[in-house]
Amino acid sequence: MSDERLRRVRDRVRPFPDFPEPGVLFRDISPLLKDPVAFRALIDLLEDHVRALYPKIDFIVGLDSRGFLIGTPLAQRLGIGFVPVRKKGKLPGATESISYSLEYGKAELEVQSDAVEPGQKVVIVDDLLATGGTMRAACELLKRLKAEILECLVIIELKALKGSEKLNSVPFYSLLQYD
Numbered sequence: 001m002s003d004e005r006l007r008r009v010r011d012r013v014r015p016f017p018d019f020p021e022p023g024v025l026f027r028d029i030s031p032l033l034k035d036p037v038a039f040r041a042l043i044d045l046l047e048d049h050v051r052a053l054y055p056k057i058d059f060i061v062g063l064d065s066r067g068f069l070i071g072t073p074l075a076q077r078l079g080i081g082f083v084p085v086r087k088k089g090k091l092p093g094a095t096e097s098i099s100y101s102l103e104y105g106k107a108e109l110e111v112q113s114d115a116v117e118p119g120q121k122v123v124i125v126d127d128l129l130a131t132g133g134t135m136r137a138a139c140e141l142l143k144r145l146k147a148e149i150l151e152c153l154v155i156i157e158l159k160a161l162k163g164s165e166k167l168n169s170v171p172f173y174s175l176l177q178y179d
Contacts, residue, residue, distance in 0.1 A: 002048070005041035010176055012038040013156065027156050027178060029127055033069060045175060046070070046153065047077045050123060054150050058120040059083045061147075063138055064090070064109070066127035070155065074125060083115045083122070085138050096144050100137035109137050111145065118146035128156045129174060132163025139170055 012032035019026040032038050050057065061083045062071025068084060075082040088097055088108035095110040116122060124138050135152050142149055149170050157164065157174030164172045 002045065005045050006175070008038045008041045009045065009155075013176065025178075027128065027158075029066070029155060032155075042070070042155065042175070043073050043077060046074050046125075049173060049175075050074070050078065050151075050153070054121070054123065056121060057123055057150060059116060059122045059147075061085055061111075061116075061122045061124045061138070061142060063124065063126040063134060067125045070127060071125040083111065085109050085111050085124075085141060096141055098137050098141045098144075100133050102133055103131060107134070107137075109134070109141055111141050113145070116142065116145045116147040119148060121148045121150050123150050124152045126152075126154050128158070129154045129163040129172070130158045130161045132161070132166035135163065136166045136168075139167060 009032060012035050014028040014031050016026040016028055032042060057078065057080055059081045060071045060075035062068045064086045072082050088110050091110050091112050094113040096113050097108055097110040099106055099108045122142060126135060129135055139149055151171040151173055152167055154174045155176060157177045159177050160179050
């Protein structure tokens with residue numbers, strides 16, 4: 001059953017050569033989001049994975065913006081809350097922020113200062129791990145709030161870019177891997 005669900009998810013990831021620039025093979029999850037059966041299979045697989053490994057979680061943390069699309073239904077299924085990590089300037093109230101480098105410049109992420117209490121257990125979710133900069137920054141942000149990061153979880157990992165190596169000792173799981 002799980003193999004069928006995984007195949008259904010994999011079949012809905014569409015490759016776009018030379019996007020956003022020549023030589024890049026972009027993995028588009030839009031067809032996955034449009035197909036309710038494939039999207040349900042995705043959330044089923046992620047739920048099964050998380051429940052099997054982590055009996056006690058306080059929050060799913062989703063990264064702006066596609067991590068929200070995956071993280072909110074996953075949190076709902078698990079019966080727990082969802083915490084958004086946003087691009088700078090998008091959250092009201094007191095925030096904690098971090099700057100980090102991208103392949104093409106710099107970026108900044110924020111989380112509300114009271115989003116997580118010290119010691120609360122979180123799983124950080126996004127659609128894709130490439131070079132790992134955004135996920136590593138999110139981990140640092142949650143560590144500043146003294147959250148216990150159980151795992152970083154993505155749909156797609158681009159293995160050749162070795163982004164998971166930047167996560168240091170934080171456990172990492174990807175549903176689909178591409179070179």
